[in-house]
Amino acid sequence: MRGRGKSDAPNSGYSFEHHVKDIETVINDSKVNRFCLMAYSMGVPYAIKFASTSPGIKGLIICDYPAKYPSIPKSWSERVLSRSFISKERKHVVEGIQQESKSIELYRDLNRIQVPVLVIKGGTQESLLSEVETEKLRSNLPDVVIKELNESGHELWEPSKAQFIQLINEFLVRLDDSS
Numbered sequence: 001m002r003g004r005g006k007s008d009a010p011n012s013g014y015s016f017e018h019h020v021k022d023i024e025t026v027i028n029d030s031k032v033n034r035f036c037l038m039a040y041s042m043g044v045p046y047a048i049k050f051a052s053t054s055p056g057i058k059g060l061i062i063c064d065y066p067a068k069y070p071s072i073p074k075s076w077s078e079r080v081l082s083r084s085f086i087s088k089e090r091k092h093v094v095e096g097i098q099q100e101s102k103s104i105e106l107y108r109d110l111n112r113i114q115v116p117v118l119v120i121k122g123g124t125q126e127s128l129l130s131e132v133e134t135e136k137l138r139s140n141l142p143d144v145v146i147k148e149l150n151e152s153g154h155e156l157w158e159p160s161k162a163q164f165i166q167l168i169n170e171f172l173v174r175l176d177d178s179s
Helices: 016-030 043-051 074-082 088-099 131-140 161-177
Strands: 035-040 057-063 117-122 144-149
Touching: 016 043, 035 043, 035 161, 043 057, 057 161, 074 088, 117 131, 117 161, 131 144, 144 161
Parallel strands: 035 057, 057 117, 117 144
Antiparallel strands: none
16 A cells, blocks of 8 residues: 555645555556455455456455545544654654545445355454444345454454465355366
8 A cells, every 4th residue: 555564655635546556557567467355454444345347356355454444533643643653754654544534335346246245243342343234244245254263353464364364265265266
């Protein structure tokens, strides 16, 4: 994602639409024509929007986040910037994400995703995917499997990274077997 990790950090362009376009650009530049897209946390809304319009996608893995993008409060950017891992050179990224955010619901987009979807959610109170939101995913995705990791919160790989990886591997094998 732009502004994160080793990606470029332009001075502007941190809207929901920019992030979705970034996924499209990476896929197109990679020249991959059949792929499974996996998204975690706030990357999930970007992936849902992308998957709802992408003919090359073979499968989608949604990890512990609902089908909506939030309007991010200023308190979020202040909290993130107070942590020491954000460099001064990337302060504009956090501020841009917050300032360009707007609330977007993606439930209608779910109906357009015509590939198998795996939803992985945490089973503790730290999960960001509530039962209500999980049911909305179940009722709006044509081909969905929902797996709950009972002992995990939002960090799905804790306490069992092996169990998390196993769910992903099983889904990928299912996709390969169906081709």
